[in-house]
Amino acid sequence: MTPAPAIVVQGARRSYGSVVALDDVTVRIDAPATGLLGRNGAGKSTLMKAILGLVRLDAGEIEVLGQDTRTAGDRIRRRIGYAPEHECLPPELTAADLVRHLAELRGLSRTDAIRRASEVLFAVGLEEERSRVIGSFSLGMRQRVKLAQALVHAPDLIILDEPTNGLDPIQRSEMLEVIRRVSQDLGVRVLISSHILDDIRRTCDHVVVMRQGSVTLNRPLAAAAGETDVLRAETVAPAAPLISGLVAAGLTCTAIDERTARIAIRDDGDRDLVRDTAAATGVGLRRLHPDGPSIEEELLEAIG
Amino acid sequence: MSEARIHDVRYRPYEGEIKGSPRRAVGSMARWSAMRALGARRPWTAKVVPVGLALIAFGPAITVLGVKALLGTQITQQLPGDIIPFATYYQLIAFAILAYAAIVIPETMCPDRRSRVLDLYLSTAMSPREYVVGKVLASAVPLLAVTTLPLVFLYVGNVFFSDDPFGYVGDHLREIPAILFGGILIALVYTLMGLAVASLTSRRAFATVGFVLMLIVTGLIGGVLRDALNLGPNSRLVNLQFQPVWLAQKVIGEAPASIAQDGPLQRFDTPDTSLLILSNAIIIVVCVAVLALRYRRSDA
Structure with missing residues (x-):
């Protein structure tokens, strides 16, 4: 049986007062790694939250992993990992404790949560620091913790909202490398948003460009390179x-x-x-x- | 030659069982939140307040049983049967209970808003309702230990030091469920009050001050209505300080006037039982409504 496409968005609309965040968005996302590219305020974060079932659409529908976000939001979120754009980590917890806690919230047993927390923190390069409190982490390390918690329950898809935001060039390069490895080596489908073109080119196979709530471009990056040459x-x-x-x-x-x-x-x-x-x-x-x-x-x- | 590469990322797809039961999410949220509020896995400074308040709550029971142990049964027989009646015990530990509600309970909720980890929690399958239930359990269960265990400890000690343990149990059998009910009621009402106030701010200090102010202001209003305007004991229903304590005392049995003569819990000066039941019910409903309003899924 053919697996369901990762994300199918059909005619999605969402407004906040007079501001149109999503304007009749129709897009199908199924590449191993897809970049959501656009300026700040283009509607990327709203689309991501709608995909998670956290934002109700005014019109249209979204299917994620074959399930409707309107009726199966919790089932979808169980199969997705999400790392928000903003700072969202409790500073007094250690990285291992936070990832363990979120693993348990996502349905893993206590024993499995401990093991998985160790595995994913190793996978994102934080094994040595796992027992340190998050408050002592650099911004780059905190972004990796966000990635680790998104991976801990072995989701089918992870959604990363501006994962390189605020990172210095070295941290950014390392983060992009980790994200690329997640989609290529770990086999997890990735949807990443960014307003930086280079981030998308370095990590993604496919790009969806948004402007003022609309999709203005939706194409594979590799094929695009062939065509334009x-x-x-x-x-x-x-x-x-x-x-x-x-x-x-x-x-x-x-x-x-x-x-x-x-x-x-x-x-x-x-x-x-x-x-x-x-x-x-x-x-x-x-x-x-x-x-x-x-x-x-x-x-x-x-x-x- | 082959170009095989080995990637040791020690990551493999999880093949274990993922249980999507709300009970597990609620249990996990309650356990981790209670651990944090009580200072577990944190520096000793974080443990001082909860441990100190628990010790204060046990203080009267330890003192009474210590006196009995030290002075022996011959001397203690000359004292009243119960040096501290159970109904009066709450009066003695009211400070510890209120301080717990004011200081420890906000710690379970405010940091989640402040660090914005709440967004992360709600991006899992956990619903806002499950989150709130987890927080209620995280706050109420430790508070239940403060409101119930000292009285249970005192009861068991009284049985132990009694000349006729079976006779003591027989005489005080009715007090066992009353102690449990009183403890649960006090823990539940103060937990909900503490959480409702904490839900309004992301800063623990503001929540603590807000809770204390709420008690002081309603206490003052209750005092003015009763004393200055001579509106009678039922006017004290506006006083939120001791509503569940008064009701618990009514359930356990009125405190003897000789002991509670001057305190705020005098038996002849508390509102009617039916009105106390109603006022406690209203407090619970209002607090639940505040929490539901503050933690509704605003957009989905």
Whole structure:
């Protein structure tokens, strides 16, 4: 049986007074790691809380792991781990005690909670510090505790709201590495929100961009890179020999006009092939540049 | 050559049983909250207040039984049968009970709002109602130890030092359920009052001050109505300080006038029993309503 998609949002609307937080959002999320990208106030956190069943929609519906958030909020939350954006850890508890406590709240027995707390704190790199009180932790360590508590009951999906918020570059890099490992090595589906493009590119396979409560872009990141790597070659002489040479070499290449060609490339090897074929056919290259917007440009335009 | 990699992250999918029962969530919340409020797994300074208040509550019983143990039965036989009647015991430990409600109970609830860990709790399958029930248990069970165990200790000690233990039990049989009922009533009412006040703020100090002010102000109003306006003992129903204590005393049996002559718990100066039952019921309902209002799932 095909497993249910992680998240299916259909026509979700939510307003707070005159502010529209979600405006007819329709999106399907099923990649191992999906990034929710957008400026502050774009509606990312509201969408995440709606996915958790903590925010009631004015209209529309959301299915998470095959269950409706309106009727099965508690069952859904039992299978999801969530790390809020804001500071939410009691400073007087140790990391191990907090994770244990939350494991018990999520239905694990006391014995299992102790074992799982140890496992997840090790997995996020906090084994040595597990007996220290959280109040003595750096911001980066506290973010890892939030991640550990979200993982403790082995959820099918974890939702991380701005997990790199406030971190310095080194802490941020380490956190992104841990998150990537969660989706790649631990096999847990991840939905991460951020307003930083680089965070999403480094951790996710798929991106959903939100602006003013609406989804403006929804695409796989890897495929996007393949699609946008289309080059436009402007030549000094007629481009026909170059086009013939590249087609013969297996590339997709079409003429735009007599001295301009569009070439689809897969990787840097193809880029070298264009250069070498131009040299071999004696067609001088005046200019070789991406054809159309790059992934960054496309994402930035969607973010607004 | 193979490019196999070994990742020792000591993490594996959990294959144990995940029980989604509310009882487990409530039990866990109650246990961890009570441990925190009582200072478990925290520095000794956090243990001083709860342990000190418990000792104060046991103080009169330890003193009475200590006197009996030291002076022997011949001398104690010359004293009244019960040096401290059970109904009067609450009067002696009222400070410890009220101080517990004012200081320890807010500790179970306020830090969750202050550190915003409440958001984390409610992102699990636990409902706000289960959270509140957990907090009530976390506060009431230790308070129950303060309101019940000293009297049980005194009762057992009295039996032990009695010339006729079986006769003592026979004479005081009715007091066993009364002690339990009184202890539960006092613990429940003061717990709900303490939690209702604590639910209004994220700062424990504010909750403590608010609780104390509430008792002082209603006590003053009750005093003015009774003494200055001569409205009679029922006017003291506005005084929230001793409502459950008065009712518990009525259930256990009136304190002898010779002992309670000048205290706030004089037998002839407490409101009617039926009105006390009503006022305690109203306090419980109002406190539950405040908690329900403060801890409703506001958005789902």
